[in-house]
Amino acid sequence: MATCGEVLVKLLEDYGVEQVFGIPGVHTVELYRGLARSSIRHVTPRHEQGAGFMADGYARTSGKPGVCFIITGPGMTNITTAMGQAYADSIPMLVISSVQSRSQLGGGRGKLHELPNQSAMIAGVAAFSHTLMSAAQLPGVLARAFALFQAGRPRPVHIEIPLDVLVENADALLGSKPISVARAGAAPSAIKQMTQLLACAKRPLILAGGGAIDAAPALTRLAETLGAPVALTINAKGMLPAAHPLLIGSTQTLVATRALVAEADVVLAIGTELAETDYDVTFAGGFEIPGALLRIDIDPDQTVRNYTPHVALVADAQIATEAVLAELDSKELPLRNTDWGSQRVARLWAELALSWDAATRAQTLFLSTILETLPGAVMVGDSTQPVYSGNLTLNLDHPRRWFNSSTGYGTLGYALPAAIGAWLGRGDGQPVVCLIGDGGLQFSLPELASAVEARTPIVVLLWNNQGYEEIKKYMVNRAIEPVGVDIYTPDFVGVAKALGCAAERIEGIEPLRNALLAASDRQGPTLIEIDQELWMKEVAV
Numbered sequence: 001m002a003t004c005g006e007v008l009v010k011l012l013e014d015y016g017v018e019q020v021f022g023i024p025g026v027h028t029v030e031l032y033r034g035l036a037r038s039s040i041r042h043v044t045p046r047h048e049q050g051a052g053f054m055a056d057g058y059a060r061t062s063g064k065p066g067v068c069f070i071i072t073g074p075g076m077t078n079i080t081t082a083m084g085q086a087y088a089d090s091i092p093m094l095v096i097s098s099v100q101s102r103s104q105l106g107g108g109r110g111k112l113h114e115l116p117n118q119s120a121m122i123a124g125v126a127a128f129s130h131t132l133m134s135a136a137q138l139p140g141v142l143a144r145a146f147a148l149f150q151a152g153r154p155r156p157v158h159i160e161i162p163l164d165v166l167v168e169n170a171d172a173l174l175g176s177k178p179i180s181v182a183r184a185g186a187a188p189s190a191i192k193q194m195t196q197l198l199a200c201a202k203r204p205l206i207l208a209g210g211g212a213i214d215a216a217p218a219l220t221r222l223a224e225t226l227g228a229p230v231a232l233t234i235n236a237k238g239m240l241p242a243a244h245p246l247l248i249g250s251t252q253t254l255v256a257t258r259a260l261v262a263e264a265d266v267v268l269a270i271g272t273e274l275a276e277t278d279y280d281v282t283f284a285g286g287f288e289i290p291g292a293l294l295r296i297d298i299d300p301d302q303t304v305r306n307y308t309p310h311v312a313l314v315a316d317a318q319i320a321t322e323a324v325l326a327e328l329d330s331k332e333l334p335l336r337n338t339d340w341g342s343q344r345v346a347r348l349w350a351e352l353a354l355s356w357d358a359a360t361r362a363q364t365l366f367l368s369t370i371l372e373t374l375p376g377a378v379m380v381g382d383s384t385q386p387v388y389s390g391n392l393t394l395n396l397d398h399p400r401r402w403f404n405s406s407t408g409y410g411t412l413g414y415a416l417p418a419a420i421g422a423w424l425g426r427g428d429g430q431p432v433v434c435l436i437g438d439g440g441l442q443f444s445l446p447e448l449a450s451a452v453e454a455r456t457p458i459v460v461l462l463w464n465n466q467g468y469e470e471i472k473k474y475m476v477n478r479a480i481e482p483v484g485v486d487i488y489t490p491d492f493v494g495v496a497k498a499l500g501c502a503a504e505r506i507e508g509i510e511p512l513r514n515a516l517l518a519a520s521d522r523q524g525p526t527l528i529e530i531d532q533e534l535w536m537k538e539v540a541v
Contacts, residue, residue: 004135004161007170008096009034011139012067014178015146019043019058019424021051022069027098027113030166031069043424043454046446048075050417052082053444055093057380057421060403061432063214065092065149066421072098072160073113076122081411083125083156088408089235090211092154094145095126099160102133122158129158135168139176151181151316153211153299183316184298186323190313194294195327197266197311203340204228205264205291207252209272210235211298212317213399219270219321220244225328227341228268229260229348233278234391236271237402242395245342248349249395252279252287256351260344262290270296271317274306277407281391296320356393362539363389366530367435369509370461371396373516376430377459380422381406382415384437384463385470385532404435413443416460420447423456431459431520438464438489445495451525452500458526459519460501462492465532496527503527508538 002010008031012020020042024032035042045051048070055066066086070079076097086093099118100111108116115121119129127148130141145157198204204226208219216239223230223246230240231248240247251257261267267289272278279287295302295309296317303312313320356364363386370377371394381387381404388406396402405414419434426432441462451458472485496503506515506528519526 001169002171002174003030003033003166004132004138004168004170005030005166006034007135007173007176008138008161009038009040010174011142011176011178013038013040015142016064017067018064020067020069021045021054021058021421023048023051023071023075024069025071025075027072027163028069031096043420043450045417045450047444048078049082049413050444050447050450052079052086052093052095053414053417054421054424056082056086056091056414057418058425059086059091059093059421060418060425061378061400061422062425062427063400064425065094065146065154066425067094068096070095070097071113072100072118073115075113076115076118080122080125083122083158085405085409085411085414086156087125090154091156092149093156094149095122095156095158097158097160098166099131099162101164102162103164105131105162119158119160125156126158127152127155129160132159132161132165135165135170135173138170139173143179146178147181151183153302183319184314186315186320187313190311191320191323191327193311194268194313195324195331197292197294198226198268198324199328199331199333201226201266202337203263203265203291205261205267206230207267207269207272207274208236208239209233209270209278211271212236212321213239213271215270215318215321216240216399218318218325222321222325222328225325225333227336229341229345231257231261233272234407235403236399237394238396238399241397246345247395248345249392250278251352251392253281254352254355254392256348256355258287260348262288263344264291266294267291268294268296269307270321271298273302277410281388359385359536360389360393362536364393365509365539366512366535367394369512370433370516373513374431374433374459374520377401378422378426378430378432380404380415380419380432380434382434382436382440383410383412383470384435384440385465386463387435388470390435412440414440416441416444417447417450419458419460420451420454420456423458424454431457434458434460436460436462438462438466438492439468439487441492442490446499448496448499448501448525448527455524457519457522457524459516460496460525460527462527462529463532464489464492464529469532492527492529501525501527503529505529505531507531507534
């Protein structure tokens with residue numbers, strides 16, 4: 001007899017799942033009966049929140065859904081934060097959990113791991129949460145999940161399976177096949193409207209977000225055809241190469257860039273929420289789009305949120321961009337103002353270069369040293385000061401190489417487990433660097449043991465400023481006496497070594513280069529600690 005749990009694993013294999021993150025428990029062991037005989041690799045985090053962050057990082061580098069097996073009750077409450085981060089950033093994540101037997105649901109009888117309504121609790125951080133009431137429902141609910149991942153706005157999906165359903169006879173489902181769903185095409189009428197406005201624009205501008213990440217080549221051609229400056233959200237970094245003359249980076253929150261946006265007469269926003277954590281990270285308000293706004297998004301709701309569009313289109317970003325390009329090819333474009341486009345972008349970067357303070361320059365030097373030493377690296381960030389600086393100053397040559405938890409949900413402790421998942425998802429052996437502060441690392445420090453066990457040679461760059469310095473500054477600026485921000489920081493190098501990692505403290509640029517090169521030759525993780533104060537004194541930029 002094939003049980004529901006065993007057939008679930010087979011179906012996941014058929015959908016192309018290669019990796020599962022989870023901590024086995026008495027309520028999920030029936031999932032592992034099938035997993036042991038499958039081709040799917042299992043990685044055990046040290047906390048279910050770590051499982052979710054690993055799945056998140058895996059999805060961002062691989063482009064495939066991150067999958068988790070999670071225990072009833074505390075396992076699900078633990079992973080909720082990770083699901084919230086993935087929900088905010090539109091990351092595909094499939095969380096499969098157990099739940100009490102059907103006759104016990106909502107019974108309030110004090111059963112092990114019991115919650116009054118687990119599915120309702122998770123619904124706020126998931127595209128949907130489904131309770132599988134019989135094994136026969138399994139192919140259909142998996143098809144719903146993967147349809148969302150393939151053709152909709154990807155977000156976490158939760159499927160909970162009652163304990164008695166997990167062991168139900170599912171022989172009849174062994175012939176079930178995966179279903180593939182194509183993404184939405186581009187309505188010709190909307191494409192014509194948008195193309196006409198873009199073709200006639202004197203100062204066109206493109207705002208691209210993470211939802212357009214797979215459209216990078218087409219979007220670059222569109223920008224070059226129009227001579228349009230391009231701003232990218234944090235999750236879209238790398239869609240245009242770093243040195244591209246039309247790239248204005250992720251600087252939308254800065255006064256100088258906002259002035260450029262205000263000059264644009266037609267603005268194409270594609271795959272972006274136009275939300276606070278990308279367009280107003282200083283919470284000052286005032287980001288405005290005076291020009292005619294054209295919005296393309298896979299999510300109908302998102303086309304009308306935050307900023308009202310002149311024309312809106314629900315479509316896949318790549319299909320829509322290629323359709324606009326094809327329509328533009330049939331038109332004779334007018335001569336544009338030579339002061340717009342690359343010349344205007346060059347003036348913007350010259351102005352921004354003069355505006356960076358010493359701390360931003362020092363942290364940018366830190367990040368650029370990493371990329372010069374490990375040019376193929378993926379950089380996975382937490383909410384920490386070098387990441388905040390890099391969000392503004394750093395540009396990359398390829399997408400899926402810079403992401404962090406300072407956007408959207410903004411959780412701490414994300415970067416370490418997400419870097420583990422990112423290395424597993426990347427699959428090419430290239431370096432993955434975790435950028436994390438001393439406060440954030442203490443949220444997920446035990447995951448260093450997971451990295452050792454999984455043999456993931458990630459490089460953990462610990463930026464140590466002895467506490468929550470950014471929050472301390474915020475309190476001081478608001479005339480609040482700092483409380484709770486000067487926290488105890490342990491001997492991270494000693495702890496890392498005790499967990500099986502290589503670890504060292506370094507000072508200065510050359511020692512950083514040497515430590516990075518040594519780390520890249522190891523088979524397991526390395527922690528490199530950088531004292532913020534000493535770094536600032538050493539580089540003095």
